[in-house]
Amino acid sequence: MSDTAFDLIVIGAGPGGYVAASKAAQFGMKVACIDKSYLGGTCLNVGCIPSKALLESSDLFYRAKKGLGHHGIGQGEVGLDLQAMMARKEKIVQTMTKGIEGLFKSRGVTHFVGTGQVRAPGSVAVQGSDGEQVLSAKHILLATGSTPVELSNLPFDGKHIISSTEALTLEKVPERLVVIGGGAIGLELGSVWARLGAQVFVVEAMDQILPEMDQEMAQQLERLLKRQGLKFLLGAKAQAAATEEGQVTLTIAAGDQELVETCDLVLVAVGRKPCSTGLGLEDVGIATNERGQVLVDAQGGTNVEGIWAIGDLVPGPMLAHKAEAEGIAVAERMAGRAGQVNYEAIPSVVYTHPELASVGASEEEATAAGHEVAVGKHQFRSNARAHCMDDIDGLVKVIADAHTDQLLGMHILGPQASHLIAEGVLALEFGASAEDVARTVHAHPALSEVVGEAARDTAS
Numbered sequence: 001m002s003d004t005a006f007d008l009i010v011i012g013a014g015p016g017g018y019v020a021a022s023k024a025a026q027f028g029m030k031v032a033c034i035d036k037s038y039l040g041g042t043c044l045n046v047g048c049i050p051s052k053a054l055l056e057s058s059d060l061f062y063r064a065k066k067g068l069g070h071h072g073i074g075q076g077e078v079g080l081d082l083q084a085m086m087a088r089k090e091k092i093v094q095t096m097t098k099g100i101e102g103l104f105k106s107r108g109v110t111h112f113v114g115t116g117q118v119r120a121p122g123s124v125a126v127q128g129s130d131g132e133q134v135l136s137a138k139h140i141l142l143a144t145g146s147t148p149v150e151l152s153n154l155p156f157d158g159k160h161i162i163s164s165t166e167a168l169t170l171e172k173v174p175e176r177l178v179v180i181g182g183g184a185i186g187l188e189l190g191s192v193w194a195r196l197g198a199q200v201f202v203v204e205a206m207d208q209i210l211p212e213m214d215q216e217m218a219q220q221l222e223r224l225l226k227r228q229g230l231k232f233l234l235g236a237k238a239q240a241a242a243t244e245e246g247q248v249t250l251t252i253a254a255g256d257q258e259l260v261e262t263c264d265l266v267l268v269a270v271g272r273k274p275c276s277t278g279l280g281l282e283d284v285g286i287a288t289n290e291r292g293q294v295l296v297d298a299q300g301g302t303n304v305e306g307i308w309a310i311g312d313l314v315p316g317p318m319l320a321h322k323a324e325a326e327g328i329a330v331a332e333r334m335a336g337r338a339g340q341v342n343y344e345a346i347p348s349v350v351y352t353h354p355e356l357a358s359v360g361a362s363e364e365e366a367t368a369a370g371h372e373v374a375v376g377k378h379q380f381r382s383n384a385r386a387h388c389m390d391d392i393d394g395l396v397k398v399i400a401d402a403h404t405d406q407l408l409g410m411h412i413l414g415p416q417a418s419h420l421i422a423e424g425v426l427a428l429e430f431g432a433s434a435e436d437v438a439r440t441v442h443a444h445p446a447l448s449e450v451v452g453e454a455a456r457d458t459a460s
Contacts, residue, residue: 004133004134004135004136005030005135005136005137006029006030006031006032006110006135006136006137007024007029007030007031007137007138007139007334008021008024008029008030008031008032008137008138008139008140008141008331008334009031009032009033009034009116009124009135009137009139009140009141010024010031010032010033010034010140010141010143011034011035011116011118011124011140011141011142011143011144011279012033012034012035012041012116012142012143012144012145012275012311012313013033013034013035013038013039013040013041013100013111013143014035014040014041014042014043014044014143014144014145014311014320014323015040015041015043015044015311015320015321015323015324015327016143016145016310016311016320016323016324016326016327017033017035017041017141017143017144017145017310017311017323017327018033018039018040018041018100018103018104019323019324019327019328020141020143020310020326020327020328020330020331021033021104021109021141022103022104022107022109023327023328023331023332024331024334024335025107025108025109026107027331027332027334027335027337028335029331029334029335030108031107031108031109031110032109032110032111032112032135032137033104033109033110033111033112034111034112034113034114034115034116034124034126035111035112035113036113036114036115036116037113038097039097039100039101039104039111040093040096040097040100041145042145042146042147043145043320044093044096044097044100045093045097046164046165046168047164047320048320049092049093049096050089050090050092050093050168051164051168051185051188051189051192051351052351053088053089053092053093054085054089054168054192055188055191055192055351055352055353057085057088057089058085058191058192058193058195058196059195059353061078061080061085061195061196062195062196062228064078065078080173080196080197082170082171082172082173082196086169089168112126112128112133112135113128113129114126114127114128114129114133115127115128115278116279117278117279117280118140118142118279118280118281118283118284118286118307119134119280119283119284120284121140121284121304121305121306121307122136122137122138122140122306123135123136124136124137124140138306139306139307139308139334140306140307140308141307141308141309141310141327141330142279142294142302142307142308142309142310142313143309143310143311143313143323143327144274144275144276144279144313145274145275145311145312145313145323146272146273146274146275146312146313146318147272147273147275148163148164148165148268148269148271148272148273149268149270149271149272149273150163150268151180151238151268151270153238153239153240153241154180154238154240154241154266154268156268157243160241160243160246160248160264160265160266161241161243161248161265161266161268162265162266162267162268163267163268163269164185164189164267164269167189167192167193167265167267168189170193170265173193173196173197173198174193174198174263174264174265175198175199175264176198176199176201176262176263176264176265177190177193177194177198177199177200177201177263177264177265177266177267178200178201178202178203178238178248178250178261178263178265178266178267179200179201179202179203179266179267179269180203180238180266180267180268180269180270181202181203181204181268181269181270181271182202182203182204182206182208182209182210182211182232182234183209183210183211183269183270183271184210184348184349184350184351185269186202186204186267186269187202187209187210187221187225187350187352188350188351188352189267189269190202190230190267191225191228191230191352191353194228194229194230195228199229199231200229200230200231201230201231201232201233201261201263202230202231202232202233203233203236203237203238203252204232204233204234204235204236205235205236205237205270206234206235207234207235208222208234209221209222209232209234210350210356212348213348213350213356213358213362213411214358214362214363214364214397214409214411215362215363215364216363216397217356217358217362217397217411217413218356220394220395220413221350221352221354221356221413224354224393224394224413225352228353233252233254233259235254235255236252236253236254236255236259237252237253238250238251238252238266239251239252239253239258241266246264247262247263247264248262248263248264248265248266249261249262250262250263250266272312272318273291273292274291274292274293274294274312274313274314275312275313276288276292276293276294276313277292281294284304284307285303285304286302286303286304286307286309287302287303289315293313293314293315294309294313294314295314295315296308296309296310296314299330299333300314300326300329300330300333308330308334310323310326310327310330311323311326311327314326316343317346317348319346319348321346321347322341322343322346325341325346326341329341342428342429344360344428345359345360345425345428345429346359346425347359347421347422347424347425349417349418349421351418354391354393354394354413354414354415354417355412355413355414355415355416355417355418356411356412356413356417357411357412357417357418357420357421358409358410358411358412358421359409359410359421359424359425359428360399360407360408360409360410360424360428361399361408361409362399362409362411363375363397363399363409365409366399366401366408366409371401371402371408372401372402372403373399373400373401373402373408374399374400374401374402374405374434374458374459375397375398375399375400375458376397376398376399376400376434376453376454376455376456376457376458376459376460377395377396377397377398377454377457378395378396378450378451378453378454378457379392379394379395379450380392380393380394380395380396380414380415380447380450381393382450382453383445383447383449383450384444384445385445385446385447385449386414386415386447386450388445389415389447391414391415393413393414394412394413394414394415394417395412395413395414395450395454396410396411396412396413396414396420396450396451396453396454397410397411397412397413397454398410398411398424398434398437398451398454398455398457398458399411399458400433400434400458404433405433405434405435405458405459406431406433406434407424407427407428407432407433407434407436407437407455409424410423410424410427410428410451410454412424412451414447414450415447416447420447420448420450420451423437423440423448423451424437424451434455434458434459435455435459437451437452437455438452438455438456438458438459440452
């Protein structure tokens with residue numbers, strides 16, 4: 001096989017692409033992975049990982065500012081070194097990127113830096129700094145991810161009207177930040193800058209934050225974020241913005257009222273769109289929908305033989321772990337193995353404090369699907385470990401079918417929810433009942449006891 005001939009060419013080195021490339025190479029396939037910028041994609045470089053680094057650092061700052069005297073810990077005045085905080089974030093990103101480089105090297109994946117374009121089934125052109133190179137392969141996997149949605153009436157300028165990318169690299173804490181969009185990205189980044197001292201105002205078009213989450217849990221999180229100083233305006237839309245002398249004047253429509261807000265920065269976080277432009281989809285005849293997402297079958301294959309697609313490029317939740325699962329499953333299918341993804345058991349997490357994690361159906365979704373539901377709840381404030389951690393806000397909510405006891409959904413608002421939700425994911429994967437979760441012995445003292453108690457409460 002020549003240097004330009006492969007078994008698999010992956011376009012995109014984000015969580016889905018690099019994981020698929022690595023897994024296929026592990027199966028003995030000769031693999032090339034193309035990316036125009038950096039290994040790890042948006043998630044590792046300008047998304048999931050840097051935002052979590054800042055969330056962790058800002059939470060420590062916020063806690064220290066509030067004081068640790070009740071722990072018997074004395075301290076002087078707490079100061080903020082934003083440059084050091086950003087440097088820590090970048091070091092984490094670089095460490096993880098080097099990890100992917102090492103993974104590719106150990107498994108023999110060839111990394112091409114450039115833009116990949118499908119010329120024909122089995123043929124991909126790479127446009128790099130040294131010109132164009134054409135590669136061939138039996139399989140092509142499209143994993144190009146997504147990019148922030150830009151509003152036509154609030155175009156990004158990179159300085160005053162920004163996307164999540166710029167919000168991760170601010171050189172100073174803004175005095176006043178308006179966030180357009182009450183989804184996970186807006187709430188997480190809004191939380192970072194609120195903890196560091198900014199006044200944060202969140203504008204959401206729907207009548208609740210996190211519109212796709214369980215309504216009760218979203219409302220509880222909103223209440224807790226308000227306590228932390230964030231302000232919210234729901235059922236409202238930004239209409240226009242004017243920038244003058246470093247200040248943004250934002251016009252907002254809320255029902256029949258028009259409001260004007262002045263701020264240093266506007267963060268537009270209204271969602272993401274697939275990166276499908278320039279891939280050569282039209283030339284090859286790959287089917288897409290009105291959102292530009294590539295249509296795939298249950299196996300991850302497009303309508304063109306030998307071309308596959310995963311992650312944010314295809315319909316479904318835009319989540320890194322969903323892309324990873326699809327990447328592994330597609331690589332398994334290419335290698336002649338069984339591979340599947342259970343889309344009913346994919347967790348979603350909002351990394352605010354407290355965290356909100358969810359898997360399966362919300363109460364509203366379960367009811368709409370025709371289930372008579374049994375709902376169990378338990379508060380973290382009744383848990384000894386939560387008190388020891390100074391983290392007593394939130395609850396666990398378990399939803400089951402009232403007649404069969406089949407577990408339908410689990411929702412956790414509280415400390416370490418992103419970890420605790422794994423129990424709900426596994427339970428749904430195995431088709432467990434609420435009683436199965438309730439009868440599982442949870443360690444004491446541990447936060448996970450709240451999960452067991454909530455499951456037990458469905459039978460009350």
